[in-house]
Amino acid sequence: MSEVEEPRTMTMPATIKNVLQRTRPVADLQVQGWVRTRRDSKDFSFIELNDGSSLKNLQVIAKSTLPEYSEVLRLMTGASIRVHGDLVASQGKGQAWELVADRIEVIGQSDDSYPLQKKGHTPEFLREIAHLRPRSNLFGAVFRVRSKLAFAIHRFFQERGFVYVHTPVITGSDCEGAGELFRVSTTTSAKNPQNDDAPAEFFGRPTFLSVSGQLEAEAFACAFSKVYTFGPTFRAENSNTSRHASEFWMIEPEMAFCDLACNMDLAEELVKYLVRRTREECAEDLELFARFVDKELLTRLDFVLARPFHRITYSEAIELLSASAENFSFPVKYGLNLQSEHERWLTEKHFKSPVTIFNYPREIKPFYMRANDDGKTVAAMDLLVPGIGEIVGGSQREERLEVLRQNMRQHQMNEAEYKWYLDLRRYGTVPHSGFGLGFERMLMFVTGVPNIRDVIPFARTPGNAEF
């Protein structure tokens, strides 16, 4: 097995992850990081050093003969140091390698008010110190996985010939009219609407933070055939749950010449791909989650990889729920939305796996979804996963100009504002489909972390925009 070498420069010493992967002793290594803990022995100290490159710490041996040993004895948890020394086989149990220091440089001292201890902290407490929590084991793991997952998403689409499109964050349309929007205005017009220097509307019209890039993605899909967006999304809904945030990231593929079945295929393939990649590339971090967050995590992820997803129509879902012996607190009836308890029963009790439900009643879905020939349903689909609920929502889009215009009239929408959207149906219209995947919900699914606030670096939720 060959040794893993990283490119090294003066300013970028080896990462601790790399150092721990060495297969033989190395002289003259330099590492830098933050002190997790220090234990003093008779003639030397142990320092656990972490630089975020991996869950594991590097054990540093600081002998009392070091000129700077008095400084070492004052090192507090949280301090930053640079260490030069030799990597040798560890005499103790618990680690293969340790770094015997010949020079320790204290870069930034810490003090006893540093809130992170080496012992357990609740996620709720760590949330209050969002600027320091990435230095904890749990959140270090969460945000390493977040990075890997984001990259895996790009990889999935790029490997399949999708074009990455940046849809606008500031939008002029309130889209499907679903959900509350944040208004965008200048500070001057907000403070003083009468200020002559500032136009009442900077953009000459009301503007909002985007709740979805879908409509714009459709335009690009009708040029590039297969596109995807991946960026921040904003919802001003006053919802306070473990699954909602005011600012979150969403992935929205959009495909021309693709019907609902093709759409569902892609959604299921994507979810499986992301699970597989995380399983392969984040094994160490996932084991931490399996130990401390969700004991069933690895079993469930492997199950998702091994088994086909179930796929049923909305009508079939209603029949299954009606026939079940379960005592639901909300009614099960054709024409009503499925409640959380219904989704949970389907994924967690009945199928015990992800389920895609499709062909929903027209009345409970937005204007752009394609009408099916039965006259009652639209080509919509939701992918539900155990523990989270809806993770993907999508549809085949209505590509027939007259049907779309009729839908807009029924939804009392101003056709003039959507002229550009209707143009897509006037000039070379094609059947096309797409969906939205909630990035944080996917991250919750692969990590087992039950609160969305704990998979976002600095979460924005109603009443909370600190940091």
Add this chain to the structure above:
RNA sequence: UCCAGCGUAGCUCAGUGGUAGAGCGGUCGGCUGUUAACCGAUUGGUCGUAGGUUCGAAUCCUACCGCUGGAGCCA
């Protein structure tokens, strides 16, 4: 927004009408190739905020604030 629960030391919690507590952390000392080390000592509080009841309130009541869980909506 609705329902429920919780706010006591830096952290996790006990205390449910009568002197404010424990473990962990921090500090000091001891011991030790240690691993969430160990042993001894010590430090540490406007009991979320404001009112009220009472001889007396962390404890009972009211309002507010914050947090958590669930629901709705959604991703």
